[in-house]
Amino acid sequence: MRSETIRGVAPVGVSLPEELQGYHTLVPLEPSGTGVERRKLGNWYSTVYRAIKTADGMPYTLRRVENYRMMHPSAFAPIEMWSNIRHPGIVPIREAFTTRSFNDNSLVVVYAYYANAQTLFDAHLKPKAPTYQPHGRSHILQVPSTVIPERTIWSYIVQIASAIKKVHDMCQAVRMIDSTKILLTGQNRIRISSCGIIDVLVHDTPQDIMLLQQEDLTMFGRLVFALCCNNLAASSAAHFQKSLEMMGRLYSPEIKNVALWLVSKGSPHRTIDQLLEVIRGHVLVEQDEALMATDRLENELLSELENARLVRLLCKFGFINERPEFAREPRWSETGDRYIIKLFRDYVFHQVDEHRNPVLSLSHVLTCLNKLDAGTEEKIMLVARDEQSCLVVSYKEIKSCIEGAFKYVFPTSLHLLNSTCHHSELARASAASVQAQTATTYGRR
Known part of the structure; x- marks a missing residue:
C-alpha cells in the first residue's frame, strides 16, 4: 500500500511544475478546489506536495508557502539550525529554497516523507460521515466513535513532550503544536511536522524565546483538550467548563490535571521538565512498550535474514x-x-x-x-x-x-551470494542504477 502511494501521480487536470529545483512528479497531499477550506501559516496560504528528488530517486514532502517574497538570504538561517535537530518525534527538515515555478514568489521547505501519514485532525477531529452496517436482513446507521482511548492519549502526550524538550534544550521553540501539523505515521506513532517555517517567515521580527516556549506549552494544552473532547475549541472560554466535565467523565483526573497545568497562565515559569517529572510513570510505560516493539522487529528481521539466505541457496540451485x-x-x-x-x-x-x-x-x-x-x-x-x-x-x-x-x-562471483554484506551492496548498486536511469529518462522528457 505504501509503495503504491509513493508511486502515485497527480490527478488529471492538476497543473503543477514538471521540475522544481531538482524535484519532479509533484503530487498534492491535501485536498484542494472549490469548497475546500485552505489552511494558513500565519498570514500565508500553504500547500503540501509529495515529490521525487532526481538526485536519489527518493520521495520527499514539499511544503510551499505562497506569495512570500524573501528579502534577505539570512532568512534561511533557521533552516540550517532545524536540519541539525534529530529527534524521532520531529519530521526531519532537508532544505529550503524560493521559486517562481508556480507563477508567484513561493517559499518551499523540504521534509522527510511518510507514506499514508495523517494529521491528528484528519485522524481524530475531522467529522466522519455515519455509515450503514448490516444487521440481520437490514442495515442500521452507525456513527463512528470519536473517543480516543486514554492509553493513546498518554502515548501522544509523552511523544510530544519528548519532542518539545529536545527543541527547548536547543534554546528554540516548536511553534507547530497543532492538530493539523502533527502527523500520525503509524499505530499511535506521531511526529511534529512543518518545523522551522515560521522562523523563516518572521525572521526579521524580534522574538522572545522564553515567551515562545511558554506558548508551546499552552498550545500543547489546547491540543490535549481538543483530542479529549473532540473539539478544536474545547479550551476556549465558551466551552472550557463543559470540556472539563467531559474529560472528567471520559478520562482519569491525571489527564485533566495535565491539560489544566499546560493551559494555565498563572505559572509564568512553566518548563517541559516539570511536565515530564509529573508524567514520569507514563514515560516509563512508553519506553517499555518501545523496547518490546524493538524486540518484535528484531525477531521479524531475523526471520527475513533467514529467508534471504534460503533465497541465495535456491539461486545457486538454479x-x-x-x-x-x-x-x-x-x-x-x-x-x-x-x-x-x-x-x-x-x-x-x-x-x-x-x-x-x-x-x-x-x-x-x-x-x-x-x-x-x-x-x-x-x-x-x-x-x-x-x-x-x-x-x-x-x-x-x-x-x-x-x-x-x-x-x-x-x-569470481562466489562471494557475492555468500556474503550478506555484498548482497546488500548489490541491491544498493542496483537501486542507484535504476534511479540514475529514471533521472536520465526524466531529463529527456
Whole structure:
C-alpha cells in the first residue's frame, strides 16, 4: 500500500511544475478546489506536495508557502539550525529554497516523507460521515466513535513532550503544536511536522524565546483538550467548563490535571521538565512498550535474514542444475558433485508418498535448506530416480559440492551470494542504477 502511494501521480487536470529545483512528479497531499477550506501559516496560504528528488530517486514532502517574497538570504538561517535537530518525534527538515515555478514568489521547505501519514485532525477531529452496517436482513446507521482511548492519549502526550524538550534544550521553540501539523505515521506513532517555517517567515521580527516556549506549552494544552473532547475549541472560554466535565467523565483526573497545568497562565515559569517529572510513570510505560516493539522487529528481521539466505541457496540451485551449455562437457556431466546436487534437489522438492503422489511440505523444504545453509554433520540417504542406487551423505558434504559447482561456473562471483554484506551492496548498486536511469529518462522528457 505504501509503495503504491509513493508511486502515485497527480490527478488529471492538476497543473503543477514538471521540475522544481531538482524535484519532479509533484503530487498534492491535501485536498484542494472549490469548497475546500485552505489552511494558513500565519498570514500565508500553504500547500503540501509529495515529490521525487532526481538526485536519489527518493520521495520527499514539499511544503510551499505562497506569495512570500524573501528579502534577505539570512532568512534561511533557521533552516540550517532545524536540519541539525534529530529527534524521532520531529519530521526531519532537508532544505529550503524560493521559486517562481508556480507563477508567484513561493517559499518551499523540504521534509522527510511518510507514506499514508495523517494529521491528528484528519485522524481524530475531522467529522466522519455515519455509515450503514448490516444487521440481520437490514442495515442500521452507525456513527463512528470519536473517543480516543486514554492509553493513546498518554502515548501522544509523552511523544510530544519528548519532542518539545529536545527543541527547548536547543534554546528554540516548536511553534507547530497543532492538530493539523502533527502527523500520525503509524499505530499511535506521531511526529511534529512543518518545523522551522515560521522562523523563516518572521525572521526579521524580534522574538522572545522564553515567551515562545511558554506558548508551546499552552498550545500543547489546547491540543490535549481538543483530542479529549473532540473539539478544536474545547479550551476556549465558551466551552472550557463543559470540556472539563467531559474529560472528567471520559478520562482519569491525571489527564485533566495535565491539560489544566499546560493551559494555565498563572505559572509564568512553566518548563517541559516539570511536565515530564509529573508524567514520569507514563514515560516509563512508553519506553517499555518501545523496547518490546524493538524486540518484535528484531525477531521479524531475523526471520527475513533467514529467508534471504534460503533465497541465495535456491539461486545457486538454479544456476547449477542442468545448465544446457555444459551438456556435452565431460567435467560437468551429472556425475560426482553434480549428481549429488541433483539427488539432493529431488530429496528436497520431488518427494512422493506411497501412492506416488507429490508431497508438498514447506516445513520439510525449510528444514533441509536451513541444515544445508548451516552445513551440519547430519547424514541423509539420497535415492536415485530409478531406485537402483543410493548415497549416504552429510549436509556438510552437499554444501561443499554446491560451493564447488558454483565456483566452477562463476569462479569470481562466489562471494557475492555468500556474503550478506555484498548482497546488500548489490541491491544498493542496483537501486542507484535504476534511479540514475529514471533521472536520465526524466531529463529527456
